[in-house]
Each structure stands twice: as C-alpha cells, then as structure tokens.
Amino acid sequence: xxxxxxxxxxxxxxxxxxxxxxxxxxxxxxxxxxxxxxxxxxxxxxxxxxxxxxxxxxxxxxxxxxxxxxxxxxxxxxxxxxxxxxxxxxxxxxxxxxxxxxxxxxxxxxxxxxxxxxxxxxxxxxxxxxxxxxxxxxxxxxxxxxxxxxxxxxxxxxxxxxxxxxxxxxxxxxxxxxxxxxxxxxxxxxxxxxxxxxxxxxxxxxxxxxxxxxxxxxxxxxxxxxxxxxxxxxxxxxxxxxxxxxxxxxxxxxxxxxxxxxxxxxxxxxxxxxxxxxxxxxxxxxxxxxxxxxxxxxxxxxxxxxxxxxxxxxxxxxxxxxx
Amino acid sequence: xxxxxxxxxxxxxxxxxxxxxxxxxxxxxxxxxxxxxxxxxxxxxxxxxxxxxxxxxxxxxxxxxxxxxxxxxxxxxxxxxxxxxxxxxxxxxxxxxxxxxxxxxxxxxxxxxxxxxxxxxxxxxxxxxxxxxxxxxxxxxxxxxxxxxxxxxxxxxxxxxxxxxxxxxxxxxxxxxxxxxxxxxxxxxxxxxxxxxxxxxxxxxxxxxxxxxxxxxxxxxxxxxxxxxxxxxxxxxxxxxxxxxxxxx
Ligand SMILES: Nc1ncnc2c1ncn2[C@@H]1O[C@H](COP(=O)(O)OP(=O)(O)OP(=O)(O)O)[C@@H](O)[C@H]1O
Ligand SMILES: [Mg+2]
Numbered sequence: 236x237x238x239x240x241x242x243x244x245x246x247x248x249x250x251x252x253x254x255x256x257x258x259x260x261x262x263x264x265x266x267x268x269x270x271x272x273x274x275x276x277x278x279x280x281x282x283x284x285x286x287x288x289x290x291x292x293x294x295x296x297x298x299x300x301x302x303x304x305x306x307x308x309x310x311x312x313x314x315x316x317x318x319x320x321x322x323x324x325x326x327x328x329x330x331x332x333x334x335x336x337x338x339x340x341x342x343x344x345x346x347x348x349x350x351x352x353x354x355x356x357x358x359x360x361x362x363x364x365x366x367x368x369x370x371x372x373x374x375x376x377x378x379x380x381x382x383x384x385x386x387x388x389x390x391x392x393x394x395x396x397x398x399x400x401x402x403x404x405x406x407x408x409x410x411x412x413x414x415x416x417x418x419x420x421x422x423x424x425x426x427x428x429x430x431x432x433x434x435x436x437x438x439x440x441x442x443x444x445x446x447x448x449x450x451x452x453x454x455x456x457x458x459x460x461x462x463x464x465x466x467x468x469x470x471x472x473x474x475x476x477x478x479x480x481x482x483x484x485x486x487x488x489x490x491x492x493x494x495x496x497x498x499x500x501x502x503x504x505x506x507x508x509x510x511x512x513x514x515x516x517x518x519x520x521x522x523x524x525x526x527x528x529x530x531x532x533x534x535x536x537x538x539x540x541x542x543x544x545x546x547x548x549x550x551x552x553x554x555x556x557x558x
Numbered sequence: 559x560x561x562x563x564x565x566x567x568x569x570x571x572x573x574x575x576x577x578x579x580x581x582x583x584x585x586x587x588x589x590x591x592x593x594x595x596x597x598x599x600x601x602x603x604x605x606x607x608x609x610x611x612x613x614x615x616x617x618x619x620x621x622x623x624x625x626x627x628x629x630x631x632x633x634x635x636x637x638x639x640x641x642x643x644x645x646x647x648x649x650x651x652x653x654x655x656x657x658x659x660x661x662x663x664x665x666x667x668x669x670x671x672x673x674x675x676x677x678x679x680x681x682x683x684x685x686x687x688x689x690x691x692x693x694x695x696x697x698x699x700x701x702x703x704x705x706x707x708x709x710x711x712x713x714x715x716x717x718x719x720x721x722x723x724x725x726x727x728x729x730x731x732x733x734x735x736x737x738x739x740x741x742x743x744x745x746x747x748x749x750x751x752x753x754x755x756x757x758x759x760x761x762x763x764x765x766x767x768x769x770x771x772x773x774x775x776x777x778x779x780x781x782x783x784x785x786x787x788x789x790x791x792x793x794x795x796x797x798x799x800x801x802x803x804x805x806x807x
Contacts, residue, residue: 423673423674423676424673426676426677426678427672427673427674427675427676427677428664428670428671428672428673428675428677428680429671429672429673430673430677431653431660431664431670431677432661432664432670434650434652434653435650435653435661438650438651438652439649439650439651441612441632441644441648442648442650442658442661443633443661444611444612444631444632444636445610445632445633445636445641445642445644446636446661446662446665446666446719446723447633447634447636447637447665447666447723448633448661448664448665448670449631449633449634450633453670456671
C-alpha cells in the first residue's frame with residue numbers, strides 16, 4: 236500500500252466513523268457537519284476533474300452546483316403541491332430520479348457553456364465561466380415562480396427507497412456513498428485513456444494535437460462530466476439544508492469550491508475530501524469564535540499556496556506520481 | 559514519377575510586414591528525404607507549422623495524399639498520417655517518456671473517449687510504446703519524467719512519438735539540434751533507414767547529416783525557395799553558396 240492509499244483510507248474512515256459515533260452518542264449536529272463535508276467534497280471532486288486533471292480553472296461551477304440544487308427544490312415543490320411538471324408529467328420526491336435530473340440538466344447546460352468558454356484560455360476562460368454562472372444566478376433571482384431571491388424551501392426532505400432520509404445518519408450515508416462513487420469515478424477517469432489525454436491537454440495541448448487528439452473535444456467532455464458530478468452534489472446540498480438557495484449559484488460558491496481543491500491538493504483524488512474537512516472544521520470552530528473566520532481561512536490558503544503547493548494531501552502523502 | 563505524398567503550392571504567410579513564407583512550392587516524394595535548409599529566420603519552422611496545422615497560411619494550398627488539408631486542424635492532419643517533431647521539444651512534461659509515447663499509441667488506435675481501463679495496465683499501449691523507445695535507444699529511461707530527460711534524450715523521445723504514430727510522412731524540425739557528434743551520427747543512420755517507412759521533410763542545419771541523407775535539397779532564404787535539386791547541384795549552386803553554405807560545402 237502506498238502512502239497516498241493509506242492517507243486516503245484514513246480520511247475515508249475518519250469521515251465515516253465520526254458521524255456514526257456522534258449519532259450513537261446522540262449528537263446529530265456532528266452528523267450534519269459530516270454530511271456537509273461529504274457534499275462539498277463531492278462538489279469539489281467534480282470540479283477537480285476539470286481543474287485538477289484538465290487545468291481548466293472554472294470560476295463558474297456554482298452554476299452546476301446551484302442547478303443541481305434547484306432540480307431538487309423544483310421537483311420537491313411540484314411534488315409537494317401535487318402540480319405536474321411540463322407536459323403533465325407528475326413530479327417526484329425520489330432522490331435517485333432527482334439526481335438523474337440534476338445530472339442530465341447540468342450536462343446539457345455544461346456543453347454549450349463549455350463549447351463557448353473553451354475557445355478561450357487563461358484569464359478569459361475564468362471570466363467567461365464566471366459570466367455564465369452569474370447569468371444563471373440573476374435568472375434564478377428574478378424568477379418569482381421558484382422563489383426568486385428567497386430561494387426555494389424543501390418542506391420534507393426527498394426520499395430514498397428503503398431509508399428514512401429525515402434521519403441525519405441515513406442521509407449522511409447516502410451522501411457518503413455517493414462521495415465514494417464520485418472518488419472512484421475520478422480515479423477511473425484519471426487512469427484511463429481519456430484521463431491521459433486530459434492531463435496531456437493541461438501539460439501541453441500542442442503535443443496532444445500533434446499526436447492527433449483534439450484538445451478541445453477532450454476538454455469539453457471533461458467539463459461536462461465535471462459539471463454533472465458537481466450538479467449531483469448540489470442536489471444533495473439542497474436536500475441537506477432543505478433549501479435551494481440562489482447563493483448556491485453565486486460566484487462565492489464557485490470560489491469556495493476552488494479553495495477546497497487548493498487546500499486539499501489540486502488534481503489529487505482525495506484532495507477535495509481533505510479540503511472540505513479543513514474548510515468545514517474551520518468554518519465551525521473559528522466561525523464560533525469570530526465572524527471574521529474567513530480572514531483566517533485566507534491566511535491558511537496563503538500558507539498553502541506559498542509553502543505547501545500539494546495541499547493537505549501533498550503534506551500527508553507526498554508528491555503526485557504519474558505511472 | 560510517382561505522385562507526391564505532400565504537395566505545397568504557392569504558400570504565403572506574413573507576420574506584419576515580414577514575409578515569412580513568400581510563395582513556397584515544394585513536394586515530398588515517396589521514399590525520399592527532402593532536406594530543407596537555410597539561414598536562421600529563413601522561415602523553415604514557419605513552413606513546418608503551416609504544413610502540420612499549427613499555423614494558418616495566408617494563401618496557397620497544401621495537399622497530402624492527394625487531399626487538400628488546408629481546412630483541417632492539427633489533430634486531424636496528424637490522424638491522416640502527418641507526424642512532426644518540434645525544433646524546441648514539445649512534450650507532456652510531467653509524464654514519463656513511456657507515457658508520452660503511449661499517448662501517441664493511444665491516438666493511433668482510435669478514440670480517446672475511453673473512461674475505465676487503466677492505461678498503465680493496458681499492454682496494447684505499453685508494449686508498442688516500449689518498442690518505440692527501444693528503437694530510438696531510450697528504453698532504459700522509459701520511467702523518467704520528460705522534464706528530467708536530457709536535451710538529447712528529449713529529441714530522441716520526439717522521434718519515438720512520431721514513430722509510434724506510424725505516419726505516412728515525417729516533418730522533422732532540426733532533430734539533430736544539440737545532439738552532440740555521436741548522437742548526430744547515430745540519428746543520421748537511423749533516419750537513413752526510416753525513409754523506407756515514410757518520406758521525411760527534414761529541416762536541418764547539420765550539413766554533414768544533410769549531405770549524407772538528402773535525396774533532394776531545397777534552400778529557403780527570406781521565405782523563398784532559391785534552389786531545389788540533388789545534393790551535388792545544391793553544393794555547386796553559386797547563389798546557394800553565397801546565401802547560405804559559404805565554406806561548408
Ligand atoms: N509568431 C510569430 N510572430 C511574428 N514573427 C514570427 C513568428 N514566428 C516566426 N516569426 C519570424 O518569422 C521568421 C521566420 O522564423 P522561423 O522560426 O520560421 O525561422 P527558421 O528558418 O525556422 O529559423 P531557425 O533556423 O533559427 O530555426 C523570423 O524572422 C521570425 O522572427
Ligand atoms: Mg526553426
């Protein structure tokens with residue numbers, strides 16, 4: 236077992252053991268905290284596909300996080316009010332169906348956004364992805380049918396066959412399993428032919444084109460897959476808070492996802508997990524002491540960027556290796 | 559005479575007022591090494607860039623295997639069978655030498671939209687890639703990241719990648735540059751055999767190599783071809799001697 240596998244296993248176990256223990260000790264708050272970590276980590280796993288493997292610094296992934304959230308919120312609202320969706324289709328509170336909708340919607344939205352954004356690179360790419368996300372944000376805020384600025388409440392958490400999702404622990408377990416699946420997907424992608432092409436596109440796009448693989452196509456597919464994973468996390472986030480908020484779509488959220496990845500280790504499989512743990516713990520511990528906790532987050536981020544480029548995973552497991 | 563593999567007609571490219579390619583026409587015939595020589599800044603690399611699709615010409619046509627490839631991007635041209643090397647090595651720096659070649663093997667095999675099988679355990683990628691590294695004498699360095707290879711080794715790796723594409727024509731931009739006398743000699747022998755696999759358009763400053771290898775030579779000066787011919791014709795051409803060769807011939 237390599238050091239990285241060991242560190243990853245440790246993080247995965249820790250994230251599982253703490254909420255289970257907390258649940259048995261009658262401390263549901265910590266279960267909720269762990270759920271928040273798992274969901275944010277999953278969102279960042281999605282972004283890590285584009286950013287970490289492909290070097291695509293999307294500053295607009297809140298769009299997909301929020302769209303996933305609104306998919307959960309809109310479907311739940313329609314189901315709650317017994318209003319059919321378009322064309323008289325009945326809505327549902329079944330999570331698997333909602334996830335599927337979130338994933339498909341995000342994939343379909345990511346393709347045109349990616350097709351435009353990926354014509355550019357560097358700062359322009361960052362700005363165009365930001366602009367698209369802000370457009371969607373303002374669209375949501377100005378659409379009263381789905382809550383406008385107030386967002387959309389989910390009165391009863393959506394359902395999963397055979398589990399009581401209203402209980403913190405079963406819902407945590409759902410999120411945890413999806414996080415593990417997301418991490419598995421990340422690993423398969425990274426090690427596959429597609430991943431080889433995607434990482435080569437980050438290192439040297441001209442080289443990739445010179446062997447006959449079009450970088451644009453590889454990046455576009457990566458961007459869409461990345462958006463779909465982040466969208467799934469958005470649906471879970473809305474169910475966690477029982478609320479689809481326009482803030483899920485805002486640029487703060489996009490920035491937060493990037494911060495998670497940088498803290499944890501860019502392009503590392505468990506980077507988003509480590510980053511989300513640190514982020515949520517800081518938010519909880521420092522946030523309890525001072526309103527200005529983000530100042531300290533900034534200091535830590537600065538420390539990582541200056542002294543520990545590999546992020547937390549880099550510290551725990553050493554440098555990344557490419558076969 | 560056999561149909562040319564590559565046929566360039568009246569190609570033009572300007573950078574502002576500078577005519578880097580000024581009405582260039584040339585052909586690459588099956589089985590030949592066609593050397594392209596000329597002073598620094600003559601426009602040799604610019605020409606290679608246009609043929610490979612890295613730069614868009616202002617005018618003129620490029621036909622490859624009888625097909626006008628002017629509208630195709632770089633990747634599409636590579637898939638048709640145009641393999642190039644770069645004057646300054648252009649590699650995936652974090653990847654090992656082996657993985658750099660595997661990328662070419664993967665491209666040659668078809669779609670890269672395969673998401674599950676790990677490449678490092680895929681013998682259909684690793685074995686051909688290793689064979690290419692062996693051919694260029696780089697097998698012992700297979701696991702070393704490209705960024706850590708020596709200058710000469712990177713040149714060899716570029717050749718291995720081009721080989722792995724199994725191309726219909728090679729465009730090699732100064733493959734000997736910085737190789738050292740021993741490296742140049744062994745690469746000269748290597749290229750001598752390589753022309754049997756596919757014809758080579760060879761940009762090179764090393765005149766010993768050019769005179770030893772070339773079936774034909776074209777001389778490019780200020781974006782224009784001032785002479786094309788067999789080795790002896792070029793060696794004895796007074797204009798070429800004045801513009802480029804000087805005492806070397
Ligand atoms: N992208 C560019 N923009 C502007 N000028 C350029 C560009 N690329 C090349 N040039 C100019 O075009 C001319 C031809 O350059 P090129 O690199 O093709 O020369 P070369 O024959 O390959 O020279 P060398 O033997 O030094 O490699 C040079 O004057 C160079 O400065
Ligand atoms: Mg040059």
